[in-house]
Amino acid sequence: MQGLRILVILPEQLPVPPIKGGSVETCTYNIFKRMARTDQVVMISRAHPRLPSVSRYQNGRLTIIRIPHGDRRRYIHSALKKVAGQSFDIIQIENRPRFVSHVRRQFPRTAIILSLHSLTFMSSLSRSQADRILRQVNGVTSVVSFVTRTMQHRYPRHARKFRTAILGVDTSKFRPWSASAKMELRSRWELTDTYNILFVGRIVRGKGLHTLVRAVSLLKERIPHVKLVAVGASWPGVSSQTPYMRQVRQLSELLGVPIRFTGYIPPSRIHEMFQLGDVFVCPTLFREGFATVNSEAMASGIPVVASNRGGIREVIRDGHSGLLVDRFQSPEAFATAIDLLYSDPELRKRIVLNARRRVSTSFSWHQTVQKLKKHYRLVRR
Numbered sequence: 001m002q003g004l005r006i007l008v009i010l011p012e013q014l015p016v017p018p019i020k021g022g023s024v025e026t027c028t029y030n031i032f033k034r035m036a037r038t039d040q041v042v043m044i045s046r047a048h049p050r051l052p053s054v055s056r057y058q059n060g061r062l063t064i065i066r067i068p069h070g071d072r073r074r075y076i077h078s079a080l081k082k083v084a085g086q087s088f089d090i091i092q093i094e095n096r097p098r099f100v101s102h103v104r105r106q107f108p109r110t111a112i113i114l115s116l117h118s119l120t121f122m123s124s125l126s127r128s129q130a131d132r133i134l135r136q137v138n139g140v141t142s143v144v145s146f147v148t149r150t151m152q153h154r155y156p157r158h159a160r161k162f163r164t165a166i167l168g169v170d171t172s173k174f175r176p177w178s179a180s181a182k183m184e185l186r187s188r189w190e191l192t193d194t195y196n197i198l199f200v201g202r203i204v205r206g207k208g209l210h211t212l213v214r215a216v217s218l219l220k221e222r223i224p225h226v227k228l229v230a231v232g233a234s235w236p237g238v239s240s241q242t243p244y245m246r247q248v249r250q251l252s253e254l255l256g257v258p259i260r261f262t263g264y265i266p267p268s269r270i271h272e273m274f275q276l277g278d279v280f281v282c283p284t285l286f287r288e289g290f291a292t293v294n295s296e297a298m299a300s301g302i303p304v305v306a307s308n309r310g311g312i313r314e315v316i317r318d319g320h321s322g323l324l325v326d327r328f329q330s331p332e333a334f335a336t337a338i339d340l341l342y343s344d345p346e347l348r349k350r351i352v353l354n355a356r357r358r359v360s361t362s363f364s365w366h367q368t369v370q371k372l373k374k375h376y377r378l379v380r381r
C-alpha cells in the first residue's frame with residue numbers, strides 16, 4: 001500500500017501526546033506514532049496549556065492539532081474547521097460515534113472508520129441512531145473481539161463492517177525489574193515489609209476498589225502483613241477527593257485494612273507503580289474492552305487476578321496467564337484467588353512466566369498497526 005493520508009479525531013477530553021493519561025489517548029497515540037513511519041497522519045485532540053496548538057513530529061509525518069473546547073459539539077465543529085479543504089484517504093474517529101454524521105457531511109466520499117474502545121458510547125444510542133451512524137461509516141474497528149462480537153450481534157445488518165485490532169503493550173517499558181531496583185522503589189514508598197495487593201486505575205465505583213478492600217479484610221489473618229496499594233485518581237490529573245474515594249477510605253478504616261493511596265501518577269511514571277505489587281488485582285464491575293492495566297501488569301512480571309468480564313478473558317487465560325474471577329462482586333472470590341497465589345509459589349511463578357510470554361507474542365503495537373492497515377485496504381477497495 002502507498003502511504004496514506006490519515007485523519008484521526010480523538011475525544012474532546014484529554015490531549016495527545018497523553019501527558020495526563022487516558023486509555024483512549026494513550027492507545028491511539030501508540031498506534032499512530034507508529035503508523036506515521038509510513039503514512040501521513042493528522043491527529044486532532046483536546047488542547048492543554050503545556051502543549052502548543054499545533055505540533056509536528058517525525059519529520060512532519062505526524063501532525064497534532066489541539067482544540068480548546070471541552071464541549072463535544074463545539075469541539076467537533078472546531079476540529080472540522082481546522083481541516084476544511086484538506087483531503088484524506090482514511091478518517092478514523094476514536095470512541096465518539098456521534099461525531100460520525102458531522103464528519104460525513106464534510107467528507108462525503110472519504111472512507112470513515114469508527115474505532116470503539118468499549119461498548120459505552122454505542123450503548124447510549126437508540127437503535128435507530130446507531131443504525132444511522134453505522135450506515136455512514138465504511139468500517140468499525142474494535143480494540144478487542146468481545147466488542148466486535150457484541151456489536152455484530154446487536155446490529156447484524158452491519159456485521160460485515162466490524163473488525164478487531166487488539167491493542168498492544170510496550171514490553172520494553174512494562175517489564176520485570178531486578179530485585180534491587182524493586183526494593184529501592186518500594187523503600188521510597190515505605191512498602192518494603194508488606195505483601196502488597198495492587199490496584200491501578202480510575203478510582204470510581206465501577207472499577208470495584210470497594211470489593212477489593214473487603215477481599216483484603218478477609219486475608220488479614222492468613223497474610224498478616226498484607227497491604228492494599230491503590231494507584232490512581234477519579235480522573236487523569238485530578239487530585240481532589242470524591243465521595244466514592246472517601247467511602248473507600250472509611251470502609252478500609254472500618255474493616256482495619258491498611259491502604260496506601262498514591263494519588264494521581266503521570267503516564268511517564270505509571271510503569272514504575274506495577275513494581276510495588278506482589279499481586280495485581282482488577283476487580284472491575286464494567287464489561288471492559290481491553291483493560292490495558294492487565295496486560296501492563298502481565299508484562300511487568302506481576303501475577304494478575306481479574307474479573308471475568310468483557311474483553312479481559314481474551315487477555316488472560318484462566319489458570320495459565322492469570323486468574324479470572326467469575327463472581328466479580330464477591331470479596332470472598334477475590335480473596336480465594338489472591339490466597340491461591342500467595343500460598344502456591346510454583347503457580348505464581350508459572351503464571352508470571354506465561355503471562356510475560358503471552359503479552360510479548362500476542363499483544364504488540366506492530367500487530368495492532370498491521371491489523372488496522374489491513375482494515376484500511378478493505379474499506380478502500
